[in-house]
Structure formats: C-alpha cells, structure tokens
Amino acid sequence: MALPQIDVQTFDVNISSLGKKVKFRPFLVKEEKLLVMAGESTDSSDMIHTVQQIITNCSLGKVDGSKLPIFDLQKVFLEIRGMSVSNIINLIAKCGECGIDNDVEFDLEKVKITKNKGHKKQIKLTDSMIIEMDYPKVTDIEKLMGESIEEIYKVTADCIKTIYNDEEVIEFQESPIEERMEFIEQFSVKQFALIREFYESMPQLLHAIDFKCKACKKDNTLVIDGYENFFV
Numbered sequence: 001m002a003l004p005q006i007d008v009q010t011f012d013v014n015i016s017s018l019g020k021k022v023k024f025r026p027f028l029v030k031e032e033k034l035l036v037m038a039g040e041s042t043d044s045s046d047m048i049h050t051v052q053q054i055i056t057n058c059s060l061g062k063v064d065g066s067k068l069p070i071f072d073l074q075k076v077f078l079e080i081r082g083m084s085v086s087n088i089i090n091l092i093a094k095c096g097e098c099g100i101d102n103d104v105e106f107d108l109e110k111v112k113i114t115k116n117k118g119h120k121k122q123i124k125l126t127d128s129m130i131i132e133m134d135y136p137k138v139t140d141i142e143k144l145m146g147e148s149i150e151e152i153y154k155v156t157a158d159c160i161k162t163i164y165n166d167e168e169v170i171e172f173q174e175s176p177i178e179e180r181m182e183f184i185e186q187f188s189v190k191q192f193a194l195i196r197e198f199y200e201s202m203p204q205l206l207h208a209i210d211f212k213c214k215a216c217k218k219d220n221t222l223v224i225d226g227y228e229n230f231f232v
C-alpha cells in the first residue's frame with residue numbers, strides 16, 4: 001500500500017517587488033537539511049543559492065527565487081522561516097559599555113523593508129529620455145560593491161529594463177549585450193551618478209534591537225544588516 005501524503009498548511013507572503021501576495025508552504029525537513037549544509041559551507045554563495053531554491057520550492061514554483069531582488073529574498077525567507085520554525089531567534093550581544101554578553105531576542109516578524117525616500121525605478125537622463133531600472137540580481141550585488149567599473153557597467157546593462165525616448169518605448173533587454181554596453185558608455189559622468197544613486201538607495205533590510213545591559217544597565221542598540229545576517 002502506498003504511504004499517505006501529509007497535508008501542509010499554506011500561508012500568504014507579500015512580495016514587495018512583484019506587488020502581490022503568493023501562497024507558500026513551510027520548510028520541510030528536506031529543506032532544513034539543505035540549510036544546515038549551506039550553513040556549514042564557507043562559500044556565502046551556497047547559502048544564497050539554497051535560500052533561492054527554498055523560496056522556489058516553498059512557493060510551489062510560483063516564484064523564481066533566483067529572480068528576486070536581495071531585499072525580497074531576505075524578507076520572504078524570514079517570513080517562511082518564522083512560519084516554519086519560529087519567529088524568535090535568540091542572539092548574544094555584547095554590551096558596548098562593559099563588554100558583558102547579553103541575551104537578546106531577534107523577532108523576525110518585526111523586520112521591515114526600509115525604503116529610501118526619493119528612490120525611484122525611473123531615472124530621467126535627459127528632457128526627452130527616461131530609463132526604467134530593474135533591481136540587480138543577488139549575485140550581482142557583490143559586483144556592485146566591488147572596485148571594477150567595467151563590472152558595474154555590465155550589471156547596469158542587465159538592469160536597464162525600458163528606455164522611454166520621446167514617443168518611443170524600447171525594451172532594452174531585447175538588444176544584444178554589445179549594443180547595451182555601447183549605450184551605457186555614452187552616459188555622461190553625471191548621468192551615471194544617477195544610476196549609482198539608484199543602486200545605493202535600493203530598499204534594504206535593516207533591523208535594530210534595543211536592549212538594556214543586564215550588568216551595567218546601559219542602553220544598547222544591536223543593528224542587524226548585511227544580507228548574510230538575515231539568513232539565520
């Protein structure tokens with residue numbers, strides 16, 4: 001006799017970059033195993049790939065984890081983790097004053113995507129030309145933080161979605177990469193600074209936990225940022 005299937009409860013997760021809610025199921029034991037393996041790896045890209053895979057699996061294939069921008073990848077992962085395991089993580093934080101270790105509760109439900117005022121996906125290059133950006137893929141984030149300007153051009157060639165030129169609407173990604181690179185090389189320094197500003201002001205996850213030191217009673221704030229710190 002075939003063994004029965006175990007029913008799983010699903011729940012809605014809001015995906016900011018898609019502007020909609022999608023049904024997810026919790027992690028299963030097989031996904032926890034993947035997370036433990038990725039946690040043991042010294043290569044941070046293993047964890048990113050695992051999180052992307054888990055999001056694809058838990059959305060029952062409705063969301064492609066590899067296509068989500070970093071802030072959604074983090075946020076969606078925290079929500080699934082909260083529903084699957086627990087939304088409370090116990091951390092140890094050192095007091096900035098006396099150095100004593102304090103137990104701190106990290107409540108995943110309180111983490112929000114921080115949006116910067118004035119951040120827009122549309123960038124006005126000239127009076128007649130506007131470009132619309134897509135968010136860079138997670139794997140491109142490190143390139144953007146690096147020193148190589150050539151790499152930043154390449155990421156930009158993949159991130160420009162649409163060009164609005166007077167009446168004309170051009171789907172940028174339909175052009176071959178050489179032509180896209182040529183287009184970017186025509187930017188003035190000031191115009192390219194607008195692109196950098198777009199990357200620098202992207203929505204991000206940043207969470208602050210206030211706690212009072214148990215020894216010296218000093219008020220402290222533990223700030224959690226950096227994408228790897230949210231893959232807990």
Ligand SMILES: [Zn+2]
Binds near residue numbers: 096213218
């Ligand atoms: Zn203290």
